[in-house]
Amino acid sequence: MTTPNLHRQPAPPLYERIKGTLREGILSGHYAPASLLPSEAALGVQFNASRITVRQALADLQNEGLIFRRHGKGTFVSQPKAFQNVTALQGFAEAMSAQGHAIRNRVLKLRTVPAPTDVSQALQLPSGSPVTELHRVRLLDQLPVSFEVTWLPEALGSIVARADLAARDVFLVLEQDAGVALGHATLAIDAALADHATAAALDTGGGAALLRVERLTHDTQGAPIDFERLYFRGDALQYRLRLDRQVAAHAQSILPLQGTV
Amino acid sequence: MTTPNLHRQPAPPLYERIKGTLREGILSGHYAPASLLPSEAALGVQFNASRITVRQALADLQNEGLIFRRHGKGTFVSQPKAFQNVTALQGFAEAMSAQGHAIRNRVLKLRTVPAPTDVSQALQLPSGSPVTELHRVRLLDQLPVSFEVTWLPEALGSIVARADLAARDVFLVLEQDAGVALGHATLAIDAALADHATAAALDTGGGAALLRVERLTHDTQGAPIDFERLYFRGDALQYRLRLDRQVAAHAQSILPLQGTV
Incomplete structure (x- = not known):
């Protein structure tokens, strides 16, 4: 062979x-x-x-x-696909507006819920702690490209809930309104088929391919503060990044995320 | 709103x-x-x-x-999903064997073809130049998880064609057999549905979600030497990476890849 x-x-x-x-x-x-x-x-x-x-x-x-x-x-x-450079940790609007794209958000849900098991584990909260859950559709040049679910500890979530979420990234609200110093995030990236709710939110047929990103963002002290699931239309956006054969030793350790997603 | x-x-x-x-x-x-x-x-x-x-x-x-x-x-x-850390540029076997996984490859095709337009542009070769085209299925612990198409300039491809491709990563063959010093790669990541050939190669039904990676690898001089399309089963593997809010300035520029994929 x-x-x-x-x-x-x-x-x-x-x-x-x-x-x-x-x-x-x-x-x-x-x-x-x-x-x-x-x-x-x-x-x-x-x-x-x-x-x-x-x-x-x-x-x-x-x-x-x-x-x-x-x-x-x-x-x-098809038109050439939009792409997001994922070199640094950035919000979607922050990353895409640098390329001249216009981002708006549709807020579908904003509520306080008891943290589901995976969310409380990710955010290192006691099981069932109240968390703020935010559902948004991100519009790139007026077209829906991403459905995003965000969970925040309630103390941060109550500040984020008062912001203009149709226009602003959660990251910028955390930094500017809540005074959080963002540190790093771990990302898990895979592909899945759209479920009913996501297909409806993204105006795509059932069975569409989605680029799925689970992102856990930490502050500069290493505490997890923002857990998200991002679902990008596979036909509308790509992630771009650069990898080097030789990498500085300090950058090589990645904390494991949850096992199931 | x-x-x-x-x-x-x-x-x-x-x-x-x-x-x-x-x-x-x-x-x-x-x-x-x-x-x-x-x-x-x-x-x-x-x-x-x-x-x-x-x-x-x-x-x-x-x-x-x-x-x-x-x-x-x-x-x-489902079982917890396997994941590949994508901090440094690594071959699949190199990355996954560090976690104790066994990788084998099925070589489906190995041939010389005139470079398609996108390949000749990526590798900066005159249109229609001969390139080596390699089709492989990567088996993770004996299960097919990735279908990969690799294009190499013929001078490198003829060396790679003589190696034990069922067991070895192309990256290691390039370094060890061809004496290439690998530098960096640009990656474009999105999601797509499996086409007929990929669904057959990965033993998945039609319409399965794939994590699709287009990777252009350069040597340390910056010359493109290896162009690949990787199709991972969305239900079998995830990419994991870490992003920092503050990034060293030299790491922030990513060369654009081709526009269409």
Whole structure:
């Protein structure tokens, strides 16, 4: 298995060839962002393929995020995706406005609840302690891209609850209104399918792919003060970061987060 | 919208309450990892809910990755997810074996191809230059967790092609066999649905959520030498990292990657 024969690869299936040709056309700019692709019928003629085969190629390109469909209008090339640099710990508005994007927030819920087990463990509070729970949809240039649930110890949460949360990041409210010195955060990043509530909040169909981030932020003393779950539309945003082969020793230890997410 | 009424929240729908109770039971350990949950019928009785309502709650928990179903056997609590610390630039085997995991690779394809447009741009090669393309499935403790496509300039790829790729990371082959000094990589991370080939390679159903990583690795001189697309099963692995509020100035600039992925 270490040296497979380089010359006896089977020919790829037809839908793979159609997909490759269209992907190449999109990446090379032959098909420009937001432009209409040829119809399924036209692609069938072009590649001498059945409608089913063309659809399979288009479904794969749609899953990859390279194209999207508008019912009754056809298939279009996706716009380049927005990205957030995650070099430093920043709020979403803080990070994205540096690139010229406009961020607004829809506050869906703001309430005091007994801390669920995972939240009380993360925030190192006694089980069932009151915490402030905040549900927001973040709008990037007026489009919903992120659904975020934030839990704060009640003493901090009551200060955050008085702020203009439609416009301001929680991080900035914590620093400017609550006088907290933010230190570091641990992040756990994975992918999941949208559940009902998240799909509704993000205006995406059920079964959409989400970039899921669990973030536990600490103050400069190392005390956990802000626990969040962020759900980004997989087709709307990417995280970007840089890694070096050689890293300073002090940066190499990451505290484990909770086990289940 | 900045100060929603905290007291007039509507009661959550029944499926949300079932979901919350089960999630709490899983996170608190009342339902242990790998244990069988009560049947849909038993949950219906417990919550005085219809089978459809119970199924909606279970579907959401499955999308979140907290439970999984075995046909004819019932619904089980998921195991804690494996994670990779992404503090330094490391190969998958290098990173995971430090935690006691065993990594093996299935080499699906190894061939020389004319570089697609996005690959030639990333590697700064003339359009259509020959590149080595490597397709691998990475097995974590014998389970497929990642499908990876790697493109290398042919001079490096011909060295990598002679190595034991079932056991060794490409990074280590580049360093040890090709004498390359690895410098840094830029990563773009998002989520997407599995296409046909990836779903087959990862033994996941169609429509599974994938954590998608595009990684461009440079040598210590800053020349791009290795372009990869990594597709992790969203239900099998998470990336973990630490971010600091204050970051050294030299670490703050991230080169933009290609626009479309």
